[in-house]
Amino acid sequence: MSESLNQPENQPLFASEMTRLVAAVQQLSLARHLNEIVEIVRTVAREISKADGASFVLRDGNQCYYVDEDAIEPLWKGSRFPMDACISGWAMKRGESVAIEDITLDPRVPQDIYRRTFVRSLLTIPIRNADALGAIGIYWAQAHTPSPEEIFLLETLANSTAMAMENVRIHAELEERVKQRTQALVREIRERKKAEEAVRQMAISDSLTGLLNRRGFFLQAQKQYELACRNASPSILVFADLDGLKVVNDTYGHRDGDQMIVDAGAVLKMVLRQSDVVARVGGDEFVVFSMECEQPEIVVKRIQDAVERFNSDNRRRYRLSLSVGVVVCEPDDTVSLEKMVEQADEAMYREKQRRRMTRNSGGKLRSV
Numbered sequence: 017m018s019e020s021l022n023q024p025e026n027q028p029l030f031a032s033e034m035t036r037l038v039a040a041v042q043q044l045s046l047a048r049h050l051n052e053i054v055e056i057v058r059t060v061a062r063e064i065s066k067a068d069g070a071s072f073v074l075r076d077g078n079q080c081y082y083v084d085e086d087a088i089e090p091l092w093k094g095s096r097f098p099m100d101a102c103i104s105g106w107a108m109k110r111g112e113s114v115a116i117e118d119i120t121l122d123p124r125v126p127q128d129i130y131r132r133t134f135v136r137s138l139l140t141i142p143i144r145n146a147d148a149l150g151a152i153g154i155y156w157a158q159a160h161t162p163s164p165e166e167i168f169l170l171e172t173l174a175n176s177t178a179m180a181m182e183n184v185r186i187h188a189e190l191e192e193r194v195k196q197r198t199q200a201l202v203r204e205i206r207e208r209k210k211a212e213e214a215v216r217q218m219a220i221s222d223s224l225t226g227l228l229n230r231r232g233f234f235l236q237a238q239k240q241y242e243l244a245c246r247n248a249s250p251s252i253l254v255f256a257d258l259d260g261l262k263v264v265n266d267t268y269g270h271r272d273g274d275q276m277i278v279d280a281g282a283v284l285k286m287v288l289r290q291s292d293v294v295a296r297v298g299g300d301e302f303v304v305f306s307m308e309c310e311q312p313e314i315v316v317k318r319i320q321d322a323v324e325r326f327n328s329d330n331r332r333r334y335r336l337s338l339s340v341g342v343v344v345c346e347p348d349d350t351v352s353l354e355k356m357v358e359q360a361d362e363a364m365y366r367e368k369q370r371r372r373m374t375r376n377s378g379g380k381l382r383s384v
């Protein structure tokens with residue numbers, strides 16, 4: 017501290033400005049963004065020095081960026097000057113405050129930049145930690161030589177500013193890290209959920225047809241069956257089995273056999289309602305649970321008509337043929353879904369036998 021700070025006549029003035037500075041330092045310690053710091057510093061710098069203007073300058077690479085100002089007339093807000101071409105750059109580079117009573121007489125001052133301003137005297141205080149961060153510029157319209165107290169107060173303000181800027185940088189870095197970690201976690205959770213859903217789908221799906229498999233069928237149909245029982249409404253269970261798949265496999269190969277299974281699944285899916293639960297429950301066996309109860313004969317006819325349409329619309333090496341059994345499920349939850357699948361299977365089997373007999377007796381039902 018310089019000698020003049022101890023002089024009694026300076027104490028009252030110094031005390032009120034010190035109080036203002038302490039308040040500013042507290043505010044700076046709480047600042048979380050650079051613009052808060054800029055606002056505090058440019059205002060307090062002018063108040064403490066009773067100056068006609070104060071500006072906040074940031075070092076931006078090799079340039080001095082005049083971020084903001086508080087002055088009786090506009091100065092250079094928003095402008096950038098090379099470090100070597102302005103007094104803030106000079107102060108930043110040397111880490112020294114510069115006081116100039118008459119700017120017109122100082123060769124370091126770029127006259128063309130100052131000529132159109134009110135500035136007659138100036139004081140520039142660098143803001144630094146290990147590196148130059150910026151500067152505080154204070155300007156007077158009349159000739160003024162800043163006192164050591166003024167310089168001391170403004171240098172203290174500059175030091176607190178450097179600390180506040182470092183806090184803001186660390187805070188922003190932490191915030192960014194938290195943000196990135198949070199985004200990574202959200203991505204991880206989303207991907208895990210997707211993977212879990214894919215595994216769940218795989219566990220209940222038939223990979224060849226994309227229909228539900230046996231497990232998926234019982235999971236979904238059971239829910240619908242319970243709902244139908246609660247609503248006391250009958251539903252239906254369809255069991256369909258391909259005719260002659262073995263012959264197709266043996267004659268044309270398994271690729272055609274697979275295609276026949278896929279075709280059968282597609283026909284069933286097309287014929288039935290969106291809400292019906294359709295599954296492939298065995299090699300060439302399909303089941304359907306429908307909450308829309310219809311006469312079994314009508315359901316069978318709809319399926320057989322669709323099979324016929326398929327055969328006439330598609331040029332496959334085989335003819336699609338399905339034996340279909342249908343049971344009506346009364347809303348009686350003492351009868352299990354498994355039991356009803358069994359009953360529909362038996363109905364299908366009877367139908368298959370009937371078709372076989374028809375075929376053997378010269379009927380036209382030919383699957384290949």
Ligand SMILES: Nc1nc2c(ncn2[C@@H]2O[C@H](COP(=O)(O)OP(=O)(O)OP(=O)(O)O)[C@@H](O)[C@H]2O)c(=O)[nH]1
Pocket residue numbers: 224257258259260261262263265269270271272273274277298299300
């Ligand atoms: N291509 C293919 N064949 C399968 C698949 N799963 C089972 N099969 C075959 O399907 C045939 C089923 O034989 P069967 O139960 O006698 O059925 P079918 O030949 O349709 O005879 P019917 O039902 O009596 O008309 C067997 O030869 C199985 O090997 C599959 O995923 N792809």
